[in-house]
Every structure is written in structure tokens, then in C-alpha cells.
Amino acid sequence: MDNTKKNSIDLSLFKRLLEYIKPYNKVFIGVFISVVLLAIFGALRPYILQQAIDNNISTKTLEGFFPYILVMLALLVFEVSFQLIFIYYSGWLGQSVVKDIRVKLFNHMLRFKMKYYDNSSVGVLITRSVTDMERIADIFGEGLFMIFRDSLTMVVVAGVMVFINWKLSLIVFLMLPLVLYATRIFQKYMKKAFEEVRTEISNLNSFVQERVTGMKILQLFTREDTEYKHFKAINERHKKGWLKTVWYNSIFFPIAELSGSITIGLVAWYGGLDAVMHNSSSLGDLTAFVMMIPMLFRPLRQIADKFNTFQMGMVAATRVFKVIDTKSQIDDTGTLIANQFKGDIIFKNVRFSYIENEVVLKDISLDVKAGQTVAIVGATGAGKSTIINLLNRFYEIDKGKILIDSKDIKTFSLVSLRSQIAVVLQDVFLFADTILNNITLNNPDITEAQVIQAAKDIGVHDFISSLPNGYNYNVKERGVMLSSGQRQLISFLRAYVTNPSILVLDEATSSVDSYSEQLIQTATDKITKGRTSIVIAHRLATIIKADKIIVMDAGEIVEQGTHSELLKTENGYYKNLYEVQFMKEISA
Structure with a gap:
């Protein structure tokens, strides 16, 4: 048989x-x-x-x-x-x-x-x-x-x-x-x-x-x-x-x-x-x-x-x-085209597991107003980056809803949804190609003139111009010809030129030198102005100016508030975290 x-x-x-x-x-x-x-x-x-x-x-x-x-x-x-x-x-x-x-x-x-x-x-x-x-x-x-x-x-x-x-x-x-x-x-x-x-x-x-x-x-x-x-x-x-x-x-x-x-x-x-x-x-x-x-x-x-x-x-x-024949695609049945988001983001009782029965996010609810800069902090494994993955619909949630401008993100087409959300990751991936192509990703709608102007706006034009062939410099496989800080700057510029409605910085300054961090911080102030932004960071000094700070631990939100509000919480998670980092910086 x-x-x-x-x-x-x-x-x-x-x-x-x-x-x-x-x-x-x-x-x-x-x-x-x-x-x-x-x-x-x-x-x-x-x-x-x-x-x-x-x-x-x-x-x-x-x-x-x-x-x-x-x-x-x-x-x-x-x-x-x-x-x-x-x-x-x-x-x-x-x-x-x-x-x-x-x-x-x-x-x-x-x-x-x-x-x-x-x-x-x-x-x-x-x-x-x-x-x-x-x-x-x-x-x-x-x-x-x-x-x-x-x-x-x-x-x-x-x-x-x-x-x-x-x-x-x-x-x-x-x-x-x-x-x-x-x-x-x-x-x-x-x-x-x-x-x-x-x-x-x-x-x-x-x-x-x-x-x-x-x-x-x-x-x-x-x-x-x-x-x-x-x-x-x-x-x-x-x-x-x-x-x-x-x-x-x-x-x-x-x-x-x-x-x-x-x-x-x-x-x-x-x-x-x-x-x-x-x-x-x-x-x-x-x-x-x-x-x-x-x-x-x-x-x-x-x-x-x-x-x-x-x-x-x-x-x-x-x-x-x-x-x-493998069926592993995100359900892309949304019919709405997201040409431009106002920027309101709501998570309603969102539960998620990468592996069945191993819950990563436990009924998370959060509200981000349009134009706000919201920081998410917490220990490694707390679920910070998972929130970003779900916002882009890289994974499907187990329970709950995620809304942008009061509409379920599943009602938007995947292409239009992701085109309005720019993400700068901690682990920057660059292709074996020129800096220009790594920024535009061969998008014909983004011209070299626009890239150069964007680079000038955020202060990285001089750095790129100093490289052999400038914007046509080939960074080789995974960008090995650049330092980690330089790769991060290219990634930041890649996000900036798309003119996103929502900006996400996932540990964007965690592995860069002080000079590159200053450039990124200056660019962050410029790009986040009037735009909904979510900043995930271990280094709390970079998110002090955030409109709201969300503190996560073991897949749950344990605290919310501004920097000054959270520091007033006795024995608070954020306060303890900040004091530990502050003491380390002083001793260093």
C-alpha cells in the first residue's frame, strides 16, 4: 500500500x-x-x-x-x-x-x-x-x-x-x-x-x-x-x-x-x-x-x-x-489603503505567544495619542520588541485588537500599513550594495536628491560624503565596511526618507558611539516632531523627554507616566532602573 x-x-x-x-x-x-x-x-x-x-x-x-x-x-x-x-x-x-x-x-x-x-x-x-x-x-x-x-x-x-x-x-x-x-x-x-x-x-x-x-x-x-x-x-x-x-x-x-x-x-x-x-x-x-x-x-x-x-x-x-505549499502567510484581506495615518495607536487586551502556551504579552492595553513620543522600557525579554512586531503585523495576535486611528490594523492592506510605519532596528541589516540603494531599497519614488536632502536634514551628509564614492560607496555584505554606529545612521536615514506616519526606534542607540548617538538624538528630535513615535531603549537617558514612558516586565505593563512622574513612585520599577543606570554612569 x-x-x-x-x-x-x-x-x-x-x-x-x-x-x-x-x-x-x-x-x-x-x-x-x-x-x-x-x-x-x-x-x-x-x-x-x-x-x-x-x-x-x-x-x-x-x-x-x-x-x-x-x-x-x-x-x-x-x-x-x-x-x-x-x-x-x-x-x-x-x-x-x-x-x-x-x-x-x-x-x-x-x-x-x-x-x-x-x-x-x-x-x-x-x-x-x-x-x-x-x-x-x-x-x-x-x-x-x-x-x-x-x-x-x-x-x-x-x-x-x-x-x-x-x-x-x-x-x-x-x-x-x-x-x-x-x-x-x-x-x-x-x-x-x-x-x-x-x-x-x-x-x-x-x-x-x-x-x-x-x-x-x-x-x-x-x-x-x-x-x-x-x-x-x-x-x-x-x-x-x-x-x-x-x-x-x-x-x-x-x-x-x-x-x-x-x-x-x-x-x-x-x-x-x-x-x-x-x-x-x-x-x-x-x-x-x-x-x-x-x-x-x-x-x-x-x-x-x-x-x-x-x-x-x-x-x-x-x-x-x-x-x-507551506501556508505561513499573514492574512492580507484588508481593503483599506493607509495613505497617511493621523497616528493614534491603541492596544486592547492584546495577548500573544511566539510558541503555543508560552505567553509573551499578557493582555496588554496601551494608548498612544497622535504626535506623541512614547518610550517603552524594561528588562530583556519583557516584550518590548514584540509590541513593534505586532504593530507591523509580522505576527498574528492570539487575542485582543490593535487599532490605528480607531481602525483595526487587519482592515488595512499589509503594504499600505507597513509603508506608513518606519522602523529602525538595533541589529541593522545592510545589503551588499551602495549606500544609496541601501537607503532607498531601490524604490523608484525616492530620488537621490531627496536622499541627499534628508541626509543634510539629520546631519549625516558629511559622513557619507567623506566615504569613497560617497552615496555610491559599496558597503559589502551586511555592511561590513561600516562601523556599527555608521550602519545605524544609514538605517535611520532609510527610515527618515520614507516620511512615515509612525516612527519606531528599537534600541536605535544601544550600540553606537557617543558621536553617532548625538547625531541620532538630533535627528530623533527632528523626525519625531509632530509624528507619532515609539522609542524602545535600555539607556533611559535617551528617553527622558518622552511624552509617556511605558514600563514593562514579564509581558505586562507595570507602570506608565512621564519621566518625572515615574521618579516620584516609591520603590517603582522605573525609578529603581533609572537609579541603577545613573549610578553606573557616575562610577564610569
Whole structure:
């Protein structure tokens, strides 16, 4: 039952792949016609040679011999021409199909919830988007059409064999079951081996990607030797997976080759005796069969080889479609377009858990008036950043409501909602691109002139201009060419140029030098003026001027008020926190 189920799943998967061929039906039909003609042309050559030998060479008759030469030449020309068409357009079709699937996959991944990425390996997703896609392309370029061509060639060749000499054909056909059985066993074990190989490739990609990204940490903690040993172990498993495929190939192909050689020997022996003793087999028959036996057995061997390619592609397709079929998108059914927010924000009894039954926010209620600057403080893990994630709808709340301008944020389209909320994160991510493109994120609505003016407004133009090539300076992967403070300034400018209705600064000054902090503080005063702003900070000195300070602890709001009001609370959470930081700064 399991095998039947597995085969039906493979069949449905194959049908699903064929759906992507529909936009390229003309090319598909052209490749199909080429396959049919190639099979016919290939089988006709031995037949024409057999006729030439029996009618002219054996009888030493010149008359009528030249037309056979012309026909043979024409067959070769046609075969080469259609072979060119077949190879090019089957590969073109495979790459076109994969292009469409890859675009669909990436578009799907762009809309996953953050929770999906919290639980997924980046290396595995890269494997799905790149390596697995090439294996799917091979299904069409080297697998499906090749298998069909070879299968059709075998059928046509077998028919020509029977037409020429059924007795010799019977000898050939008696050997086929052995090769077919060996092929079936070979395919079964190769599929298991390729599934193992694909798993180990994903593990290898994931391991290397994470270690290269975290190389600084590995070297800081002198973990090079340990990680080297881990890599050797993973690489060894990867090698063993591939060696299984090599082992199966080394067994099957010699068997297939030996079977073909034995068949040729039997045909030569029986046909030769028959020609001498009974004269029912001719020299042309023997010559044609010697040519056609490899044409019958070699495709069978190639089918097994191409089936490996096909199996690898199907395994890769299974993994890719598993990602595409993953339902992990935020429900984007909102119809309202948020062109501009006034800025009123209300959380009503909001409860949220990243992991089921592990509550992070416990019935949070808060009210932020339009134009206010509200600071959220508390210990690590108190739930401060979670509030920002929920405001942007990166995660869905378990209970309660979040309102902006008295409207549930679910009623707004995701794009318009997020376009009105600019966030400056503590952990700044910059792409391997120019400063200008990292600021605009290639948004055509933001011009270079606007970026320069915004940089001047917040006081970072001089810093950018001092870099080689200025705004066209390439910061390399993750912005490694800039200091943490400089990266934070770029991130701040990125938020500023979008002219958001609501600004969020999540620990925006926690890891910058004093000079950069002064620049950001000056810019903060400018950008927050008349705009709803939420500031999350550990360093309380940066939020003293806030209109309201919300103090959180263990997912709950424990205090609210202005800086001066909270300092008046005896044994208050905020007061104790402020005094501890104030004493540290004095002692420093």
C-alpha cells in the first residue's frame, strides 16, 4: 500500500510539474516531434544499410547502390539537425519552467510570516531556491525527454528488427527481461540513495552558510578545530551518500554492457549458422542487427542513467513544492489603503505567544495619542520588541485588537500599513550594495536628491560624503565596511526618507558611539516632531523627554507616566532602573 501511495504521489507531482509547461506548449510540441523523428531516423539507418548489403554489396551490383548512399546521407543530416533542435529546446524548456517555479517560490517566501523564518534554516531555503531548482531543470533537459526518446527508439528499433528477421529478434528479446529486471532494481535503490544525497546536501549548505555568517564568533571563541571536525563529519556523510550511487552504477552498467555483448554474440552465432545452413538469414540481416542491438540495449542503459537524473529532479521538486505549499502567510484581506495615518495607536487586551502556551504579552492595553513620543522600557525579554512586531503585523495576535486611528490594523492592506510605519532596528541589516540603494531599497519614488536632502536634514551628509564614492560607496555584505554606529545612521536615514506616519526606534542607540548617538538624538528630535513615535531603549537617558514612558516586565505593563512622574513612585520599577543606570554612569 505504501508503494502504491508513493507512486500516486509521484504521479501527481509529475502532473503538477507539467502544468508549468503550458505557457510553452509550442516548444514542447516541437521537442516532442523532434524526439519522434530522431527515433525513426535512427532505426532507418540500419535498415537502409541492410538493403544496400543484400541488394548490392553481396551481389556485387552497382546499379541502385548510389541512391542508398544519398538516403543514408540525408538521414544523417536530418538526424544531426533534429538532434540540435532537441538538445537546445529541451534545455531551454527546462530553464524556462524552472524560472517560473523559482519566481513563484521566491515570491511565496517574501510573504512568509516571521515565525516561519524563526523556525527555518537559511541554508536549507537557499538549497531549495538554487540547487534544487537546477535538479528540476534537469528533469526536462536531461531526464523526461531523454527517457521518452530512448524508449521510443527502443520500440521503433524492435519493430524494425521483427520486420527484418523475426528469428534473430527472438534471440534479442529473450535477453531483454534480464536487463529490464536489473534496471528496475537499480532504479529502486538509486531513488533511496538520491533522497539521502539531497538531505545531506541541504545539511551541508545549511552548516556552511551559518558558519561563514558567524565566522567572527567562531574565531573569537577559538572554535575553528571543533567546527572543522563537525564539517568533516557532515562531509563524510555526504560522500557516503554519493558513493552509494557510484556503487549502484558500477554494478548495473557492466551488467547492461555484458548483456548487450552476449546478445551480439548469440545473434552472430545463430545468424551465421542459419545463413550457412539454411540461407534464411542474410549478411545484411546480421550487419543490421549488430548495429541495432546497441541501439536497443544502450537506450535501456541510458534510461536507467537518465532515470537517476529524473529521480533527483523529482526529489528536488518534492522539497520545493513543500515550501510553496507551506501556508505561513499573514492574512492580507484588508481593503483599506493607509495613505497617511493621523497616528493614534491603541492596544486592547492584546495577548500573544511566539510558541503555543508560552505567553509573551499578557493582555496588554496601551494608548498612544497622535504626535506623541512614547518610550517603552524594561528588562530583556519583557516584550518590548514584540509590541513593534505586532504593530507591523509580522505576527498574528492570539487575542485582543490593535487599532490605528480607531481602525483595526487587519482592515488595512499589509503594504499600505507597513509603508506608513518606519522602523529602525538595533541589529541593522545592510545589503551588499551602495549606500544609496541601501537607503532607498531601490524604490523608484525616492530620488537621490531627496536622499541627499534628508541626509543634510539629520546631519549625516558629511559622513557619507567623506566615504569613497560617497552615496555610491559599496558597503559589502551586511555592511561590513561600516562601523556599527555608521550602519545605524544609514538605517535611520532609510527610515527618515520614507516620511512615515509612525516612527519606531528599537534600541536605535544601544550600540553606537557617543558621536553617532548625538547625531541620532538630533535627528530623533527632528523626525519625531509632530509624528507619532515609539522609542524602545535600555539607556533611559535617551528617553527622558518622552511624552509617556511605558514600563514593562514579564509581558505586562507595570507602570506608565512621564519621566518625572515615574521618579516620584516609591520603590517603582522605573525609578529603581533609572537609579541603577545613573549610578553606573557616575562610577564610569
